[in-house]
Amino acid sequence: MTLIKKVDTAVIRTVRLEDAEAVLAIHHEVVGEGDYFIAVADEFNKTAQQQREWIQKILENQRDTMLVAEVDYKLAGWIVFISQERKRQSHTGSMAIMIKKEYRNMGLGRTMITELLSWAEQNPLIEKVFLGTFSTNTRAISLYKSLGFVEEGRKVREFKFSDGEYVDDVLMYKLV
Template sequence: MQNNSFESIQHTLLKNNLQLTLRPARPEDAEQLLVFVEQIAGESENITFGPGEFGMTVEEERAFLQQVATIPTSLYLVAEVAGEIAGTLTFSTGKRSRIRHAGEFGVSVLRKYWNLGIGRHLLTYLISWARQTRIIRKINLRVRVDNLAAIHLYEKAGFVQEGRISREFYLHDQFIDVYHMGLEIDPLPET
């Protein structure tokens, strides 16, 4: 499994010196992750589901986490602050050889941890991990056109807008477009 060399990274993040731990999710995280998902579903309109819509059981989540751990081009990353899941990032590629080099990610952070740099740390981890796989050559994402903070973060990391998808979200009786953004990456040189 190629996730092993990225097992855990510590960052001093907050002004009060709380530590941020980034690590791959484990099957035993399933219950806590579902609680996290339900909380963010009620806090953010930038994700594709609302409260009660995620629809996975603890057993299904545990099985999913076990499966992700066996796929060298998939990542489920957890950000922890003071023992609490503060954020997550998921990434997966296509399974067939012609599309295995490109994948899409999604990132979520609890509202109380917004604007502290957790998203940037998750994204930096993803890019480093992807380079290390020597398989992944393209990272894609979709972001609401009105999510200016996220767009700024992605552009700062080198992502470029590659297109606009109309009517991707429907909230409060309105359609919302998204940008499709991508980052072409080169693998780390072999040592």
């Protein structure tokens, strides 16, 4: 299913293969900020070809999807849902979202999550969307809760930063 929706100044649509380099650039930029992602910049070294292959795999799987947000014909962010491969978990999948810094606080995150949840609700194979986020990412946690996500648990001291600080992994879910 291809999704295209215009919302305010943004267009939310299904990713295309030709978006691979822009998606990769957003990934590099956001991971490079170092604030809320488990990977650090030097651990993320995917090539443009690997990114295209990843997107192709998503597009070919009816239980996966990836949406992008365009503002003024430029990719501003993306959201992905990847289903679990094991049969007993195949009705579930994880969500991840990345938005370029200059496009934050515009409602793109809420809009992309809402569109992804709508896709999941319409997909008879999907029953649960889950995610993990740093316990310090209070704005994201608040957004997720406002969209109906519930805290399922925590992995205590799951992440350790170079300064010795630990952060919990907050596990959240929404049934669709």
